[in-house]
Amino acid sequence: MKVLIVEDEKGLATEIASFLTKANYVCEHANSVALAKDQIEASTFDYILIDIGLPDGNGLDLLPYARKHNPEAAYIVLTARGNPEDRVNGLDQGADDYLAKPFFLPELQSRMLAIARRKFKIAETLLPLGSFSVELQKREVWQDANRVELSKKEFDLLSYLFLHKNRVLTRLQLSEHIWGTFADDDYDSNYIDAHIKNIRKKLGQYGDTSWLETVRGVGYRIRLS
């Protein structure tokens, strides 16, 4: 999967690229509207991430041009936080999703995957998770013929950790995924702990859950080989 990151802050672009590269994406970087246009003409991308405030113009103005040359790509607009018009304009111009800065990198990747499932209509497959299997679109977890009943939030947590397997996610990243910007680390982290406990209990009835690890003082990780 090829990603074009249109972002004038080099530090941020580098970190996004570094994160996505680890998750097996191929990243290119453009720091201006003009450069982005060149790259969009030169090659085809699966994802184009566009920052709105670029030195030579508004990233939103790039959208129609990019969509003409690269109609298959998924577009995510990176907005400044607290600017509701950016969101509306971005979606009007044909963006598939938007993210307000600063965002957590796992959140970006999970949005990209969600668009991919929606847009590219990837056939639903059962994904293995230890002795369990997960159906992301139907939001179901199975152990052989047994369906494990999870609440909405429990499934959100489990699937988010699963998407980022072998990666430790902090309680903050987890609670912001579930409650968005209203997450309050000071007491939502207890809630995350309680839910993980429930997930372990519910799955534990059917099989081993040692792949769901607690990383002391940090958060949780699903470790799969």
Place this chain on the structure above:
Amino acid sequence: MKLSAKLTLFLGGSKLLIALLFIFSLPFLVGKIASAYTNAQLRAQKAEVLKSIGKNGIVYYLQGETAYGSYTMLKEEYISLEETNRSTGQDTIKDSQRLVEQDTLNYRVLSFVFRHGGKNYLAEIGKTNKSIVAYNRPLQRFALYLFCGLILLSMLVDLAVIRRLLAPLGHIIRKRLGKAELPFQTGAPSETTGTSDFRFLEQAILKLQRQVNEAFLKEREFTANASHEFMTPISILQSKMENLLNDEALSESLQPRLAEMMQSLERLKKMCTSLLLISRIDNEQFSRTDSVAPALVLTEVLEDISHRIEQKEMTLVTAIDPARQITRMNKDLLFHLLYNLINNAVKFSHRHGTLHIYDELQRGKYLLHIADAGNGIPAEEQEQIFERFRKGSNNSQPGSGLGLALVKSIANSMDIGISVRSETGKGATFSLSFPV
């Protein structure tokens, strides 16, 4: 009290005082004048008498008797002459009683001794007091009417002049200070006054307001710019930490410390986000075109917060009219407002406490109350809780100190009234009042 009212009262009072003084002193004054006039008349008559005696000789009057007396028909005046062994000297004028034809009457009497033909004679010229006071009453009445008329006239003139003089002051107060909200309206100075003090006052107010406006707008701009600019480094820092956390080169023992750093950064992020939102609201960047059902927004808020309520094992009691609609709102901002208030209520309530959310219609306003079961807010702190970075002394909870400042900003921008009622130890009730 308004200046014009004060001036009117003062003028009225002072004129009343003068009038009373005049009315009480009038009889005395008129009496004095009448008496002085009578005395002068008596003296003139004395001169007349002496002149007549000098011309006709004393015998003409005495006719061989030792005394002579004469009075007018109504006994208003009398004159008497008699021989005396007193020597000539000072004339005396005094009030005394005289018996005239069986009537005892009060007279003002001028007595004097004069020498004629080698003998001393005592002469008395008298005038009844009745005739002296005869002019008193009409004189007094006339003076009183004239005086009252003049006072009334001068009052009317004074009031008209005060009104006219103070009109520009009222105009300045209404125009400049009527809407005491930032930023001030600083239009051109009004041209309605020739009074230099007022001109100066208005110009001074205008100058101050312009300075305040400038500072206010600068602060706003600074807050918006600063929090916006802070976001970029925060973004970069956050991304770097996220990548570092999963870097194989990072030893496991360092991971918790990195997670703590991310938490601190999160607090900074939250503050910047709130400040940015506040300045966007203050700059009126949000439209007010939504018609919103508070019951619906409340449901959304409670959905987001329910896990916190459950965790504290609190009881939630709501009584909200589901049909109520509020127009000219911004739904997102109303959500923010209610979210912050209710989240605070949960945060500061005791375990197992009860959270009450209810509404009512009162005097044309729709009121929404959120009552928590916490420690309450001391009276002296209730004024300040809406200020930025202000935390109450009872508040040991972590937080940015911006939640209620945000609430206040939203309330101001949407014309929602907000007030707090609280007693220490008895929880706090925040009340929102919406125009209907």
